[in-house]
Amino acid sequence: MNATGEPKATILVIDDEQIVHESVRRILEEEGYKIDGAMRVDQALDRLAEHSYDIVLTDLMMPDRSGMEAVQAIARDHPLTGVVMFTGFATVDSAVESMKLGALDYLPKPFTPEELTEVTERALEKVRRKRHDKEIEKLYSDAETAIKSSLDLQEVLRLICTSVASLFKVKGASVLIHRKKDQVLEMASQHGLSDEYLQKGVLDSQRSVSEIFLSEHPVLIEEVNFDSSLHYPEKARQEGIASILSIPLKLNKTILGVLRIYSAETRVFDDEEMGLLMKFADQGALALENAMAYENVRRDIDGLKKNIPGPLARKMEGRD
Amino acid sequence: MEKKKGKILVLDDEKIVLDSVSRILEDEDYRIKTCRKGEEALETLKEGGFDILITDLKMPGMDGLQAMEAMLEIDPDLSVIMFTAYSTVDSAVKAMKLGAVDYIRKPFTPDQLTGLVEKVMIDRKVRLEKRYREDTFAEIKNAISSTLNLKEVLDLIVQGVVKVMKVKGSTLSLLDKNRDKLRVFAYHGLSRNYVDKGPLDSSKSLSETTMNGKQVWIEDASTDPRVQYPTEAMREEIASILSVPLIVRNKVIGALRVYTSEPRRFSEEEARFLFGFAEQVALAIENARSYEDVKDEYEALRDDLWDYFDKDGWV
Numbered sequence: 001m002n003a004t005g006e007p008k009a010t011i012l013v014i015d016d017e018q019i020v021h022e023s024v025r026r027i028l029e030e031e032g033y034k035i036d037g038a039m040r041v042d043q044a045l046d047r048l049a050e051h052s053y054d055i056v057l058t059d060l061m062m063p064d065r066s067g068m069e070a071v072q073a074i075a076r077d078h079p080l081t082g083v084v085m086f087t088g089f090a091t092v093d094s095a096v097e098s099m100k101l102g103a104l105d106y107l108p109k110p111f112t113p114e115e116l117t118e119v120t121e122r123a124l125e126k127v128r129r130k131r132h133d134k135e136i137e138k139l140y141s142d143a144e145t146a147i148k149s150s151l152d153l154q155e156v157l158r159l160i161c162t163s164v165a166s167l168f169k170v171k172g173a174s175v176l177i178h179r180k181k182d183q184v185l186e187m188a189s190q191h192g193l194s195d196e197y198l199q200k201g202v203l204d205s206q207r208s209v210s211e212i213f214l215s216e217h218p219v220l221i222e223e224v225n226f227d228s229s230l231h232y233p234e235k236a237r238q239e240g241i242a243s244i245l246s247i248p249l250k251l252n253k254t255i256l257g258v259l260r261i262y263s264a265e266t267r268v269f270d271d272e273e274m275g276l277l278m279k280f281a282d283q284g285a286l287a288l289e290n291a292m293a294y295e296n297v298r299r300d301i302d303g304l305k306k307n308i309p310g311p312l313a314r315k316m317e318g319r320d
Numbered sequence: 321m322e323k324k325k326g327k328i329l330v331l332d333d334e335k336i337v338l339d340s341v342s343r344i345l346e347d348e349d350y351r352i353k354t355c356r357k358g359e360e361a362l363e364t365l366k367e368g369g370f371d372i373l374i375t376d377l378k379m380p381g382m383d384g385l386q387a388m389e390a391m392l393e394i395d396p397d398l399s400v401i402m403f404t405a406y407s408t409v410d411s412a413v414k415a416m417k418l419g420a421v422d423y424i425r426k427p428f429t430p431d432q433l434t435g436l437v438e439k440v441m442i443d444r445k446v447r448l449e450k451r452y453r454e455d456t457f458a459e460i461k462n463a464i465s466s467t468l469n470l471k472e473v474l475d476l477i478v479q480g481v482v483k484v485m486k487v488k489g490s491t492l493s494l495l496d497k498n499r500d501k502l503r504v505f506a507y508h509g510l511s512r513n514y515v516d517k518g519p520l521d522s523s524k525s526l527s528e529t530t531m532n533g534k535q536v537w538i539e540d541a542s543t544d545p546r547v548q549y550p551t552e553a554m555r556e557e558i559a560s561i562l563s564v565p566l567i568v569r570n571k572v573i574g575a576l577r578v579y580t581s582e583p584r585r586f587s588e589e590e591a592r593f594l595f596g597f598a599e600q601v602a603l604a605i606e607n608a609r610s611y612e613d614v615k616d617e618y619e620a621l622r623d624d625l626w627d628y629f630d631k632d633g634w635v
Contacts, residue, residue, distance in 0.1 A: 092404045092412045096423045099416035106413045148465065149569075149603050151610055286465040290607060293468055297614045304621050312628045 007034035009054035009124050014044040014070055016062045020109075024057065027113040028120060041065040045073055053081050055123050060087035060094055068098060075102025080134065082127035084119055086111065139167050140276060147287040151294040157189030160284045164261060165191050167280070168273065171241065171264040175249070175284075177257040185258060193262065197239040200232045216255065218247045218274065222266060242266050247277055249285040256285050324351040326441050331361040331375040331387060332403065337426070341374065344430045345437065358382030358390075365391050365398075372399045372440055374424075377407040377415060385414055392419050399444045401436065446587075453593055456484045464604045468611040474506035477601045481578055482508050485594065488558070488581040491515065494566075494574035494605075495531075502527055502575060510579065514556040517549045530575045535564040535595055539583055559583045564595050566602040573602060 011033050013024050021037045028035055036053070038044035041064055044056070056074055058067040067085055074083045085098040090108035098106055104123045107115065143163035150156050161173040172192025176185040190198065222243045226233035236244070245261040259281050269277065305313075328350050330341045338354040345352050353370075355361040359382055361375075373391060377384035388400055402415050405426035412423065421443065424436055460480035464473055478490045489509025493502035507515045529536045529546075538544045538561040541553040547561070558579045566574040576598045586594075 090409045092407055092409055092423075093425070095409045095412050096404070096416055096420075099413065100422065105417075106409070108409060145600070145603065148600075148607070151607055282462070283465065286462070290465070290468050290611070294611055294614060297611070297618050301614070301618050301621060304618070304625060308625065309628065312624065 008032040010034045010036065010051070011120070012044060012047060012051075012053045012056045013037045014039075014041060014056065014058040014062070014067065016040065016059065020059065024116065027116050031117055031120075033120070041067070041070045044070060048074065048078055048081070052078075054127055055120060056081060056083045057120070058083060058085055060085055060098070061089055068094070068101065071098050071101045071103050080127070080131050082123045082130075084123050136167070136276070139163075140280065143167055143280065144283050147284055150287075151291050153288070153291040153295045154189070156284075156287050156291040158191070160259065160287070161189050161191035164259065164277070164280060168261065168267075168269075168277070170261050170267065172262040174260045174262075175257060175288075176260065178255060188257070194239060197235055200235045216248050216250065218245060218278070220245045220269070240264055245269065245277075247281045249281055249288065251285050251289055256288060259284060325349045326371040326437075327351045327369050328353070328372045328374060328437070329361060329364060329370050330354045331358065331373065331379075331384065332356065333376065333379040337376070337403070341433065344433050348434050348437075350437070358384070358387030361387055362390055362394070365394055370395065370398060371444060372401060372437065374401045374403065374437075376403045376405075377411050378405075385411060385418065388415065388420065389418050397444075397448065399440050401440060450589065453484050453590075456480075457593075457597060460484065461600060464601060468608050470605070470608040470612050471506075473601075473604050473608045475508075477576070477605075478506045478508040481576065481594070481597060484597070485578050485590070487578040487584075489579045491577045491579075492566075492574065493577070495572070505574075511556060514552055514558075517552045527575070530563050530565045531572050533565050533567060533572055535562065535591060537562050537586060537591070539585070541579075557581055560585075562586055562591065562594060564591075564598045566598050566605065568602045568606045573605065576601070 008031065011028060013021055013035060015021055015024075015037075016039055018039075021039075025035045025037070036047065036051070038047055041058075041062060044058070047053075048056070056070070058070045060067040067087070071083050071085060074081055082104045083102065084105045084107060085094075085103045086107040086109055087094065088109040090106070095106040104126050105119050107119050111119075143159075143166075146163060147156055147159045150159065157175050160175055165171070165173045170192075172190065174190035174193065175188050177188045178184075179186050187198065220243060221229045223237070223241075226236055230236055230244075239262075241262045242265050243263045245263070245267075247259045247261070249256045249259055261277075325348065328345060330338055330352060331354075332338055332341075333356050335356065338356065342352045342354055353364050355364055358379065361373075365373075373388065375384045375388055379387075384402065388402075391398060392400065396419075400415075400418075400420040402412070402420050402423045403426050404412055404423045407415075415423075422436060422440055424433060457480075460476065460483070464476045464480070467473060467476075474492055478492050481490045482488075487509075489507065491504050491507040491510065493504045495502055504515050527548075536546065538547060539559075541547050541558045541561050542550050544550070547553055553561075556579075559582050560580045561577055563575050563577040565572045566576055576594070578594065
């Protein structure tokens with residue numbers, strides 16, 4: 001157990017020999033894992049149907065069913081659980097076969113405690129990455145669907161900010177729209193920022209994040225560079241912002257505005273995350289364009305309504 | 321020259337292995353390139369177009385694992401088969417982790433080799449098609465999101481789905497106001513005659529199932545009782561139909577159908593994909609309709625104003 005008393009991960013061991021269970025348990029419990037055991041494949045599959053495990057360690061040769069069947073069943077029915085095969089009859093054939101079926105690793109018996117721990121940790125790392133990727137994929141697709149399911153400009157703006165903040169688990173996000181007539185960036189919507197911070201005023205697009213308008217690429221500004229790169233560096237520090245990532249919202253060749261992501265601690269976005277962010281920004285820009293087009297027609301309607309002479313307005317109301 | 325079934329690179333330090341693999345697979349109409357050194361194989365890979373790499377793991381100089389890793393770096397889509405003869409469990413496990421898809425033990429019979437290569441080619445095709453669908457769908461989605469013109473949106477959808485599913489044709493039908501007839505609003509790859517065959521009664525079984533939010537797969541359109549116009553389908557040379565509902569906020573607004581000219585089974589993955597496609601495009605249709613409505617409202621208002629002023633003889 002670690003300091004919080006939570007196990008590092010839960011592991012199910014399948015083996016028909018009691019002595020193997022004992023030694024695996026001794027080694028891995030010491031490393032902070034929670035261990036469950038099953039003597040037979042059927043019993044193990046029943047357990048898996050009831051509990052969720054992070055890793056399954058299975059023997060190959062057992063009297064009831066082969067460990068190969070366990071690997072196959074887990075890969076099919078519990079894709080977010082990792083399986084490792086260990087065997088006293090290690091062969092190239094069974095090693096390759098088990099991995100083709102979905103095992104993450106293959107460990108010949110006997111093994112040293114270090115070998116077992118290392119293999120377990122590596123497998124756990126893979127499982128975690130897979131789960132994380134899956135979660136992000138789901139969050140992303142929900143976010144994209146959400147921003148496309150509305151034509152209400154304020155709602156689309158709000159959804160862009162909230163989605164991106166929850167997708168990347170950051171402090172906050174905002175959308176700044178580029179106002180062409182006076183070349184300023186105006187905050188159109190935000191999520192997770194304080195009123196105080198918001199009152200800092202508009203940004204001159206020629207100065208602040210001007211890099212974006214030159215390179216059309218994302219710009220990451222870290223705390224050490226706030227003074228040289230931000231309009232209001234002190235405000236950002238007071239707000240507890242450690243870095244700001246700005247991503248251009250591009251439509252064809254023009255820049256509609258900027259999507260900003262505020263992190264409370266220094267946050268590094270890897271290539272994959274950056275790719276996802278750019279994709280989200282592109283979809284966001286399309287959704288914004290559509291919502292703006294809709295909004296414009298609505299505004300035209302309101303404009304016309306203002307100019308309706310009294311008698312006609314009464315006539316139209318009567319007709320409705 | 322007849323089109324080859326696939327292009328295969330074979331890497332082994334033993335000439336006799338290279339010769340026998342070449343002979344067996346060339347007889348089966350594969351294009352074969354052989355190399356005896358990892359470095360040489362890396363050079364050869366650069367000519368491009370390879371589907372499969374078959375490599376030994378144990379070789380003098382650059383070993384099979386290193387060669388394979390370097391080659392997957394250049395072409396991540398390459399399907400790798402390894403020879404296992406003197407290889408250790410450890411190196412076989414490493415090769416699988418690096419991305420090898422299968423293995424063959426030396427010595428092998430011609431049937432074992434061709435059987436394995438065929439299987440790997442099929443898996444590869446499935447994998448690449450899945451990616452083709454995802455990539456093409458992303459492009460189509462972008463195009464659809466870039467317009468609020470209803471006609472354009474519908475046309476992009478029917479053209480897009482034909483391209484992405486590689487089918488003969490498609491139709492997109494929307495429910496009328498009373499929600500009892502499906503009318504085709506856009507189609508692609510089908511004749512006007514077929515499309516104009518008549519409205520689809522939403523109480524007929526094919527439509528009914530779609531209206532209940534379920535997908536319908538019809539393998540043989542000429543005999544299936546769920547098809548409302550079997551003769552017309554036969555004349556149009558339609559074999560199979562897959563129909564999925566268009567759903568917005570839990571409400572069915574229409575149906576998207578794809579038609580094939582040969583009987584075709586859609587894999588679960590393909591069917592799920594089409595369902596997801598329909599889900600996403602349904603939102604675009606709804607948005608375009610809302611936009612059209614607000615435009616209409618604007619124009620009606622403008623006309624009313626126009627009439628009002630004109631009547632008074634101001635213009």
